[in-house]
Amino acid sequence: xxxxxxxAKRRLCDEGFTCVMQHGETVYTSRLRGVRxxxxxxQSGTDVRGxxxxxxxxxxxxxxxxxxxxxxxxxxxxxxxxxxEVLHTHGVDVVFDEEVPFIRNRKGDGMCPFExxxxxxxxxxxxxxxxxxxxxxxxxxxxxxxxxxxxxxxxVLEQDEAPVVICDxxxxxxxxxxxxxxxxxxDLTGRDLKACHNADSGEKIDRVLAWFAQSPxxxxxxxxxxxxxxxxxxxxxxxDEAGALIxxxxxxxxxxxxxxxxxxxxxxxxx
Numbered sequence: 001x002x003x004x005x006x007x008a009k010r011r012l013c014d015e016g017f018t019c020v021m022q023h024g025e026t027v028y029t030s031r032l033r034g035v036r037x038x039x040x041x042x043q044s045g046t047d048v049r050g051x052x053x054x055x056x057x058x059x060x061x062x063x064x065x066x067x068x069x070x071x072x073x074x075x076x077x078x079x080x081x082x083x084x085e086v087l088h089t090h091g092v093d094v095v096f097d098e099e100v101p102f103i104r105n106r107k108g109d110g111m112c113p114f115e116x117x118x119x120x121x122x123x124x125x126x127x128x129x130x131x132x133x134x135x136x137x138x139x140x141x142x143x144x145x146x147x148x149x150x151x152x153x154x155x156v157l158e159q160d161e162a163p164v165v166i167c168d169x170x171x172x173x174x175x176x177x178x179x180x181x182x183x184x185x186x187d188l189t190g191r192d193l194k195a196c197h198n199a200d201s202g203e204k205i206d207r208v209l210a211w212f213a214q215s216p217x218x219x220x221x222x223x224x225x226x227x228x229x230x231x232x233x234x235x236x237x238x239x240d241e242a243g244a245l246i247x248x249x250x251x252x253x254x255x256x257x258x259x260x261x262x263x264x265x266x267x268x269x270x271x
Contacts, residue, residue: 005075005095008054012075021071023051035114035131038065042128058083058096059103061114064127066092078103080115090124113138162252166238167193169247171205208235209248216243223250230255 008022011029019037021028028048030037041048042065049070055062058076063083066074073093076083080103087094103112117134121127157164163180167173171193181187184196194202208221219237226233231254238247261267 004052005054005073005093008052009075012054012056012077018056020054021048021051021069022053023048026051034112035061035065035135038062038069039131039135042068057103059112059115060086061112061118061127061131063087063092064118064121064124065131067124068128082115082119086124162254164249164251165193166249167247169209169245171209174247205235209245212237212245212248 004022004024008020008027011017011020011022011027015029017029017031018033019030021041028041028046028051030040032040040046050072051069052073052075053066053069053071054075056077058066058074058079060080060082063086067086067090071092074087074095076094076096078098078100079094079096080100082102084094084096084099103115104110105112114131114134117130118127121130157175157177160177161179163183164175164177165173165180165184165188166175173188173191173193176184176187176189188196194205197205204223208223211221212218216239219239221235222232223235224233225231231252234251234253235248236251237245238249240246
């Protein structure tokens with residue numbers, strides 16, 4: 001067995017990749033999880049025939065994809081017994097740290113859906129079709145979940161009686177909830193927030209943004225107090241799933257005691 005898999009393994013372990021392909025000086029890497037990097041290389045026509053690969057987790061579905069990609073050897077930190085069968089059958093040299101009966105799903109309460117989908121499949125081309133169908137089904141299901149989550153989050157903002165103004169990193173207003181539209185006498189979406197303030201306030205906004213950018217732990221700054229309305233105002237960082245700064249919003253927190261009766265709205269509605 002060639003030693004290129006060792007170089008691929010070093011990149012995998014030292015640089016935080018999920019998958020590495022290496023042949024001589026040519027290297028392809030990915031931080032995507034599951035079957036996604038292999039599917040993308042297959043679908044884009046990336047030629048990795050004869051390459052050595054290193055991967056963190058390899059199940060039966062991944063094994064079929066590696067066969068179709070034409071890799072020569074593979075290192076896996078964790079590999080399923082069903083994946084080993086596929087790779088050995090198709091002449092791929094394999095080195096691994098741990099063999100497991102099957103790859104678990106991300107919740108850890110069952111089998112990986114891709115491994116499960118190809119358990120009875122014998123041919124790589126048939127496996128590819130099954131994997132693509134399962135991937136499309138999961139993508140559609142995830143989209144439905146995200147759409148529902150978005151509707152919930154938007155409703156939270158729409159129902160909030162405090163103004164909410166969301167801006168991108170250029171301080172362009174991208175969203176105002178109804179309370180903000182009412183307070184500022186119109187929908188200012190698309191306007192520069194700093195243009196709505198004096199020069200001193202604009203400079204302070206830039207200082208806060210610079211502080212947000214310094215660390216994912218920098219997320220909340222107290223910016224003003226309004227005694228007449230008994231409220232405090234904050235700038236709050238907005239970040240993506242990886243912690244990268246993508247914007248910010250203005251948060252108003254009123255300190256007034258609620259004057260209505262507990263569950264009074266139910267009584268008022270006659271319920």
